Amino acid sequence: MVIDRFEDRLLALHYVFPAPLNRFGRLLAADPGLEALPDMGIAELAFLLDLDTDRAELLRKKLRLHADPPYTELYAASSITPILYSHVLYPHSLTQLIDPPAVLYTAGDTSLLSMQNKAAIIGSRKATAYSRIAMEKIIPPLVGQGYAIVSGLAMGADAMAHEAAIRHGGKTIGVLGTGLSHRYPKQNNGLYEVMQTGHLLVTEYPPYAGPKKWQFPMRNRIISGLSDIIIVTEAARRSGTMSTIDHALEHGKDVHAVPGPIDSPLSAGPNRLILEGAAPALDGYTVLGGPPGEPV
Secondary structure: OOOOOHHHHHHHHHHHOOOOHHHHHHHHHHOOOOOOHHHOOHHHHHHHHOOOHHHHHHHHHHHHHHOOOOHHHHHHHOOOEEEEOOOOOOOHHHHHOOOOOOEEEEEEOHHHHHOOOEEEEEOOOOOOHHHHHHHHHHHHHHHHOOOEEEEOOOOOHHHHHHHHHHHOOOOEEEEOOOOOOOOOOHHHHHHHHHHHHHOEEEEOOOOOOOOOOOHHHHHHHHHHHHOOEEEEOOOOOOOHHHHHHHHHHHOOOEEEEOOOOOOOHHHHHHHHHHHOOOEEOOOHHHHOOOOOOOOO
């Protein structure tokens, strides 16, 4: 049920307790409009949010301190559009996750979330020129068929994927592991500037959230959740890239991998995926289910 100021109440809660939606399940069942939240006792808050009493007491103090700002207006002034789990633009595919984001903080063209076809292209932060060559074969056919290219805006393969999508006239979505006020890594600052206008940046973390190691593996489930197809260019056998593939396989996504030289450590991950049943990504046409295209 839509009620007055629910959006601001949820944004206030998420500002001080930026947890996935499943952590709010008991609370929303007991208090659907979050109207009673500011006056809840510590014991009740602890139970509803699965916290110990010390953390519940600290959270209540933070809630009372940060309850009043009109968050929607403040974010709009910073060109940030928060998209709640109940919003029409919130991707249905994310609701299939065990732990969907409660809020997506976005900057740029939010209509990209409604694009029917999305393909994630991911790989190592230490990706070589081989990833760039592979993307020149893979991305143009995908863009030509109306696919938005999704990646994590990290160094290496992620940045290559975003840049290639833009260069070939496509649209691209960057899923961040930080809040929108923190451009990380700084080497991608120019790419941030381009993507926050004509493309889209997405994160589940409030703008103030700086980079923390555990946030990036969490980000990977959103990359997978948004995408119909997942393509790996280069990755070590044990890496953050492979954790994204774990999410993709768990949710039945279409996984492709670029085969590589058997003596390359960064081809060990993709080659292993192919051995285990992933489709080899020879170019964009094979990813789309057709025969290989003409050599680039």
